[in-house]
Amino acid sequence: MYITSEIREELYKTWQLLLSAKSIVLTSHIDPDGDAIGSSVGLYHLLKASGKDVCIILHSAVPANLRFLISTTEFYQASDIQSKDKVASADWFCILDLNHASRLGQSVQELFTHFTGHTVLIDHHLEPSIIPDRLHSIVKACSTCEIVSEMAKSSGIIPSVESATALYTGIMTDTGGFRHPRTTSDIMRLAAWLIDCGANPVMIYDKVMNAETPHSLRLLGMALSSLQIHLDGNLVLIVLTKQQLEHYLPEETEGFVNYTLSLAGVKIGALITEWPDKVKISLRSKPEYDVRSIAQKYGGGGHQQAAGARISHGDLHHIVQTIITDCETYLHSI
Ligand SMILES: [Mn+2]
Structure with a gap:
């Protein structure tokens, strides 16, 4: 059991800090995958449901098969005109699913050079080189979506259908469809919980995997x-x-x-x-x-x-x- 009670407590603390924020920008890595988009959108809806002003800013565009997830969010590419104002008015910056600043992409890095608010990093890659105010680097986690889901669970939050759908997507894609080595019984239980919250595994698989042209x-x-x-x-x-x-x-x-x-x-x-x-x-x-x-x-x-x-x-x-x-x-x- 790598998600210990100490980790749950730390995740709960971060959630409380985010709740005290007014405006939050979420970001993830270049060439975003299911976990990058899933964790951003999953956390977006958790924060939105708590009344926060929140948006997602990425360097890259969202791949076609994952666009169904962002359709209900406020999403910008860093090159969009609104991004600058969003970053200027944000008091928290959440970085998801990456360990080195270079993975943010140049345009996001540039946006944040003058950012003076607080930062949190939630990730499962080895050896993070970013030093945020709050760090959740759990390399045993199968995905960043797992950590965000655990944050919700530890804080007594029931994700909305939109949030659960996004979080399930990242767990599904980062475990290669529940086949990679980190597919544990805990992960299956977490996925089941997200299904209970409204994630539809058949629809999600179809949207994400059957998207070839x-x-x-x-x-x-x-x-x-x-x-x-x-x-x-x-x-x-x-x-x-x-x-x-x-x-x-x-x-x-x-x-x-x-x-x-x-x-x-x-x-x-x-x-x-x-x-x-x-x-x-x-x-x-x-x-x-x-x-x-x-x-x-x-x-x-x-x-x-x-x-x-x-x-x-x-x-x-x-x-x-x-x-x-x-x-x-x-x-x-x-
Ligand atoms: Mn990942």
């Missing part, structure tokens, strides 16, 4: 046919070149990396995509293997079984070869 399915087809098997089947790569990605956006490759681990016997999988301004590396591993250290070599980070990095310059072929060598060295070292 013919265009994006064709890209998946291209990705799967580019599958490369290395190191006697221990490493599987999907590599997509700039030419192949010409008519696509980075978010359209979301989730492709998971196919690498679906091959029997594979230990590490990687999706390497080449964009005009960067090469993106997404790494996944089976529970006994740690790909975070490999991502860190390229200035990235993440979790032990799900990590990533972006390289702003470099030749794709060379990067692919280096990743293969890194994985080989790592697998020999353990």
Whole structure:
């Protein structure tokens, strides 16, 4: 049981502090996923229901399959004209689901350079480098949505349908649909509680997971046919070149990396995509293997079984070869 009574007490304290605020800005990471949007929207509705003036500001746009969550919120991209005023009048700034300031994205970082209010960080990534007034860094948590849900529970708050729906979404996506190692009986009970609060698991799965377009399915087809098997089947790569990605956006490759681990016997999988301004590396591993250290070599980070990095310059072929060598060295070292 990693959510101890001390943690519950601290979460309750943070909730009380937020209740004493007038205006709160919530933010999360660039290229937002189900947990980033879910935790922001989940907390948004908890605060809204308590009469707070609250909004969500992100660097990036929200992916199409998660837009149903933000439709009932006050949402801005940092580049929107209203964002500046919102930050200027806020007394609390909640950062969700990230550990390094760079993950906020440049536009959000710039917005907050002159912010003088209080900050709280709620996250489950390793080694947070941000120093807020209130820190809830729980690396054993399956998702940030789990921590926000626990905050509501510890404070005796029953989430609204909108809040429960968002929080359930983040737990579902960050556990890979209740399949990843942190899927515990406690998580199932928490998810059940959110369903009791009105989250509809069938609708949420359908909205989030069945959102492909013919265009994006064709890209998946291209990705799967580019599958490369290395190191006697221990490493599987999907590599997509700039030419192949010409008519696509980075978010359209979301989730492709998971196919690498679906091959029997594979230990590490990687999706390497080449964009005009960067090469993106997404790494996944089976529970006994740690790909975070490999991502860190390229200035990235993440979790032990799900990590990533972006390289702003470099030749794709060379990067692919280096990743293969890194994985080989790592697998020999353990
Ligand atoms: Mn997360």
